[in-house]
Every structure is written in structure tokens, then in C-alpha cells.
Amino acid sequence: MDLVEHVSHFSQRMTVHSKDKTLMCKVFPSSLEPVAMRWFDGLRANSIGSSKELTRTFGSHFITCTRVLRPIDSLLSLSMQEGETLKTYSDRYWKMFNEIDGDFDDVVINTFKAGLLTEHGLRKSLTGKLVTSVRQLMDRIDKYKRVEEDQQLGEGKAKVIP
Template identity: 70%
Template sequence: MYNGRMDLVEHVNHFNQRMVVHSKNEALMCMVFPSSLGPVAMRWFDGLEEGSISSFQELTRAFRARFVTCSRVPCPLDFLLSMVMREGETLKMYLDRYWEMFNKIDVNFDDVAIRTFKVSLLAEHDLRKFLTRKLAKSIRQLMDRIDEYKRVEEDQ
């Protein structure tokens, strides 16, 4: 349900994904789309002049134009580069913050993200030392190394 606060591009993409088997049926796509709208967007839809929309592409273009202020703006890489583990912050708290910020960055900067993650840990943190010995070449590998570290920590 589009509530007016979520990213509208994401909403349209999810709708398209759910309707992929019907994507060639423009009329059906236009008729079903309103069922994915919350109250605010539904009022907008109900206010459209009859016959003013002739295709699903036109409908989504009008939708995006009306709710453009609700679009998610990707975070610049600087946000990730400025992250540091705070004194007294648990590894779990830091990981949650880090991955949340990482997911808000749309461009693929895996190599920078891996290095940033490591250097932003407290200098004396054992995970930082562990990642220095066991270099990661991808985000997936970094996550695997972190999981490996956590398993070793739990066993001690």
C-alpha cells in the first residue's frame, strides 16, 4: 500500500513485479493500480479527470509527478565515509547502523565500503584486527568474515 511517505519509484517497481504476468494488459494494470494506493494517493487518483490517462505508463508518470516530494533521495558516499563506531557502542548496534546506511547508497562502492567499515571500527576492536588479517574482497565476503568473527567470539 502506498502511504505517501514511502519511495514512490519503489512502490511502482513492486507493483510492476507483482503484476509481471499481466504487464502486457495495460487496461488491467490501470484498473488494479488503485488497489495499491493508500487514502491520500487514492484521493489523488479519484480526482483524475475521466479519460485523462490513456496508458499505464502515463498513469505512473502522473503518479510520480504528483508524489515527487516523497521520492527517496539516495545518500551520498560521504555519509558512509563519516561513520565511526561510537565509544560504548556494541558491535551489533554499529553493524545495524552501518548496513542501514550502506543500503541507502545507490551506487556500488563495495571496495570503499569494505575499507570504510574496517577503519571506522574502534582501533582496539578485535574485529578490526581480524579483518586486517582476513581481507574481504566483496560485501558478501565482509559479511561472512563478520559472521565468522562473531562465531569465534561466541565460542570463547
């Protein structure tokens, strides 16, 4: 687990009690998983004086668990491989997308489209009828994935209307 996400999630759940720093320290261990709980149990009695010090010490110990965000240009390196299904390509793409911080809808749309094989029907559809949001892109991808899955199952020759 990413330590920044963990502390943020804990703080968010405890918002109504954020003024009670003693309570924050006492409840914090209940949010920990086994490895972190062993660390916490190993702390010397009275070695932590505040909730701020607790989160700082926690962060120092689990610094290697911090997720490093990728730059937006990481998406440029992704492309659909010959013989790869749309589902596999889009799964790889969205996994990388989720590791990028920021709001770059136009870049996301263009890099996904550019990564598709030139002859792929979805690429042709995205070129002919533009999408303007990531949500629209995901909807269009889902339509084409369903067609691809139907064709793989031999359940007919469905056709997507762009």
C-alpha cells in the same frame, strides 16, 4: 514508500499483462496504500488516458516520496563511537549502505573496517585476515556480534577465532 520503487514493483508484478494498458490502469489502484488511494479516488473521471500518463501523474503528485540515494562517500563519515556495541555500529552502517546505489565492495569493506575502534578485535581480524566480499564481511561481523552479545549476557568468555 518510494514512488519509483512502487511503480517498478507494480510493473514487475504485472509484466505478463504489460501489453494490456487498460488492465494496467484498472489494476494499479489495488497496489496503493490509503493516502495514494485517496489521491487516486480524487482524480476526475476520464482524466487519465493511458497507463503511462497514470504513472507520470502519480509521480508528479508524490514526487516528495522519492528516495534520494546517498553518495558512496557517505560511508566515510561513519565510525564506531566509544562504548558503542558492534551491533549498533553495524546496524547504522548497513542502514547507510542500503541508501547507496552501486557495487562498491572494496570501499564498503574498507570504510567499515576504518570506522571500527582501533582496539576492536574485529578490526584486528579484518586487518590480519582480509575479506574480499560484503558477504564475507557480514559473516565476520556476525561472529563478533555473537561474541559481544554472549559477553554482555555474561554467558562466558567466548573467543572468536579469526
